[in-house]
Amino acid sequence: MLIDYYPSNSFVHSLDIRTKALGFLVVTVAAFLFLSPIINFTIALVVFLILLSISTPLSRIKKILKPLVPIFIIMLLITGFTYPAEKFQLNMNRQVIFYLLPGESIPFSSGGLFYGITLTLRIFIMVLASTVITSSTPIEDIIQLMQKFKLPYQIAFVIATGIRFIPTMQKKSEMIQEAQKARGAEFGNKGIFGNIKSYIPVLIPLIVDSLRMSENLAIAMLNRGFGAMKNTTNLHEIKMANRDYAICIIELFILASSFWANSLNIGVL
Numbered sequence: 001m002l003i004d005y006y007p008s009n010s011f012v013h014s015l016d017i018r019t020k021a022l023g024f025l026v027v028t029v030a031a032f033l034f035l036s037p038i039i040n041f042t043i044a045l046v047v048f049l050i051l052l053s054i055s056t057p058l059s060r061i062k063k064i065l066k067p068l069v070p071i072f073i074i075m076l077l078i079t080g081f082t083y084p085a086e087k088f089q090l091n092m093n094r095q096v097i098f099y100l101l102p103g104e105s106i107p108f109s110s111g112g113l114f115y116g117i118t119l120t121l122r123i124f125i126m127v128l129a130s131t132v133i134t135s136s137t138p139i140e141d142i143i144q145l146m147q148k149f150k151l152p153y154q155i156a157f158v159i160a161t162g163i164r165f166i167p168t169m170q171k172k173s174e175m176i177q178e179a180q181k182a183r184g185a186e187f188g189n190k191g192i193f194g195n196i197k198s199y200i201p202v203l204i205p206l207i208v209d210s211l212r213m214s215e216n217l218a219i220a221m222l223n224r225g226f227g228a229m230k231n232t233t234n235l236h237e238i239k240m241a242n243r244d245y246a247i248c249i250i251e252l253f254i255l256a257s258s259f260w261a262n263s264l265n266i267g268v269l
Contacts, residue, residue, distance in 0.1 A: 005134065005135065005136075005137065005138055005139065006054065006055060006056060006135050006136070008054055008055045008136070010053055010054045010055060010136065011053070012050060012053065012054045012132065012136045013054060013136045014241075014243070015136075015243070015244055015247060016238055016239065016240050016241065016244045017133075017137050017141040017142065017144070017145045017238055018145065018148070018238070018240065018244070018248075019240070019244040019247050019248055019251075020132065020133045020136065020137060021133065021145065022248055022251050022252075023129070023132075023247070023251050024129045024130065024132075024133055025255075026251045026252075026254055026255045026258075027043055027046075027047060027125055027129050028125065028126055028129065029255060029258065030043055030254065030255070030258040031043055031121070031122045031125045031126070032122060033258050033259065033261075033262040033267075034118075034258075034261075034262065034266070034267030035114075035115065035118055035267055035268055035269045036114075036118070036266075036267035036268070036269065037114050037117040037118045037121060038267075039267045040117075040118050040121035040122060040125065041121055043121075043125055044121050044124050044125050044128065047125055047128045047129050047132065048128055050132055051128055051131060051132050051135070054132065054135055054136045056131070056135050061128075061131075064127060064128075064131060065124070065127070068123065068124075068127070071120075071123075072120040072123075075116050075119050075120055076113065076116035076117065076120065077116075078116070079112045079113070079115045079116035079119065080097075080108045080109065080112040080113045080116055081106055081107075081108055081112065082112065083109060083111060083112035083115055084109070087111070088109070088111035088269045089265075089268050089269065090111075090268070090269060092110065094109065094110075094111060095109065095110045095111075096108065096109055096110075097109065097110055097113065111269050114269055115269060118269075139160050140236065141238050142160050143156045143157060143160045144237070144238045145238070146159065146160070148238075157226075161217070165213075169206070169210065172206060172209060173202060173206055176201075176202050176205050176206055177202050180201050180202060
């Protein structure tokens with residue numbers, strides 16, 4: 001459930017979509033400028049606190065991060081074993097924590113571990129930052145942002161509608177899966193190929209329901225005259241307020257400071 005709008009009176013909700021999009025760009029660029037897990041952890045903590053400030057349920061955050069845990073573990077193992085100790089600038093990161101095989105073969109370096117943590121934190125930051133935008137921004141504002149970038153309204157509508165129906169299809173998938181479990185179906189205990197086969201009873205009804213939903217949506221759009229006019233209007237136009245300009249200035253200052261700190265080799269491994 002990565003895409004769901006939660007109405008609220010929070011400060012982040014009151015910001016313009018362009019301010020939030022710039023903030024996403026700033027935190028993403030900053031995360032990729034520094035290799036230090038401490039700096040990236042600080043960025044991730046700030047984004048996480050912002051996400052909590054907009055009244056996002058903790059259960060939703062858990063659902064977002066839970067599928068990523070195996071990926072994080074694999075990344076930590078790969079970087080720990082594959083990055084040679086001599087690649088790192090700091091002596092503390094050149095130390096070997098342990099060897100996988102006897103005879104000092106396949107070392108697991110501390111620098112590789114820290115680099116793996118940095119990679120996982122980067123993914124963590126991007127996921128949380130994008131969730132901040134989608135949780136605090138109506139889909140209509142996202143469509144208007146695409147139009148500001150000269151994207152045709154029809155294409156913007158298709159993209160935004162596809163985004164909007166992600167949580168809907170996920171909920172339908174969960175409902176179908178629960179219904180199949182009630183009929184005796186089993187999931188998650190048959191290995192990789194067994195799991196793929198066991199999800200066929202879920203995929204077939206989901207595909208059929210998706211086709212039915214898309215047909216109903218197309219009929220509803222035609223009945224409302226979608227595409228009849230080249231120039232469209234919006235019920236609420238997005239507009240930058242004084243607080244948006246102030247926040248944008250702060251975001252650009254943070255971005256410039258990040259490039260300056262990177263030029264001084266701050267946050268290296």
